[in-house]
């Protein structure tokens with residue numbers, strides 16, 4: 001997402017925004033050329049039908065649990081990176097900085113409420129219910145008073161700890177299943193989780209947590225009608241973990257297809273399951289949502305040229321256009337030489353096919369609609 005355009009705009013804005021009001025001081029020289037330009041990324045994803053595609057990260061930590069940063073840093077990062085909505089989800093049961101930072105599970109949200117609004121960011125109140133593994137950790141969003149939660153990690157209280165969130169009518173998702181390999185039941189659909197699910201106290205699962213794609217979780221989401229989530233679970237600076245010096249790098253997030261850009265509309269979309277997890281070059285989600293997103297972003301133009309070979313064969317030329325900042329890689333089964341198509345963000349590729357070919361079909365191998373299945377696509381040529 002390091003577009004040249006935004007960089008240029010950023011550079012132009014430097015003197016106006018950052019340093020324009022600075023008074024000349026005799027005996028002082030300012031060396032600003034190494035400063036980061038002040039600008040917000042603009043991640044382009046077209047609307048999907050009547051829905052806006054909002055970029056959301058609902059799992060991050062601060063010094064109020066085991067994170068490295070003060071909450072305001074999360075606000076700055078979200079603004080800079082073009083995130084629409086986020087939640088601070090500090091651990092309830094794990095507060096290793098408590099000698100230095102007083103334990104207050106509501107404080108991170110309170111500190112950010114105003115600055116998020118000023119930054120045109122949607123802040124959702126959340127926390128991480130952090131039980132032993134299994135069952136592991138659960139994020140609760142749209143919570144009420146966070147001081148009511150159970151701090152004891154006694155396994156006998158696991159159920160009550162999650163049900164506290166349910167009693168506040170929270171949106172609850174299971175975090176990073178399988179994160180501690182080798183523990184029996186840590187990457188299984190265990191009775192504890194099944195019980196929450198059947199009681200309506202589980203609404204989604206983290207299919208992508210940071211740099212880990214929990215592929216079994218995608219199948220669970222699809223088979224059980226749970227919402228697919230992608231989050232950073234960031235503890236350090238986002239820029240410490242993600243290599244923003246490279247092109248097209250973005251944090252792991254959930255793309256939420258919402259009617260409006262509001263907290264309540266996002267909630268409605270989360271409950272309805274209209275999400276796709278986006279991390280690295282990968283999009284993972286339910287087939288209908290990944291398809292809707294692909295169709296909104298990628299268009300095949302009508303043939304713009306026909307080449308006639310010496311043997312009389314005719315080859316049509318087409319363009320495949322990517323109108324988004326998402327990355328798509330397609331493997332076409334037909335199409336006379338064009339087999340692998342890499343659609344970089346905001347780019348166009350040339351496709352050729354025999355003039356007799358009526359449709360091109362294949363798979364988008366940068367997407368997952370099940371753990372072992374990519375989105376299949378079919379472009380009608382005639």
Ligand SMILES: [Zn+2]
Nearest residue numbers: 128137175176
């Ligand atoms: Zn966790």
Ligand SMILES: [Zn+2]
Nearest residue numbers: 059061128233
């Ligand atoms: Zn976490």
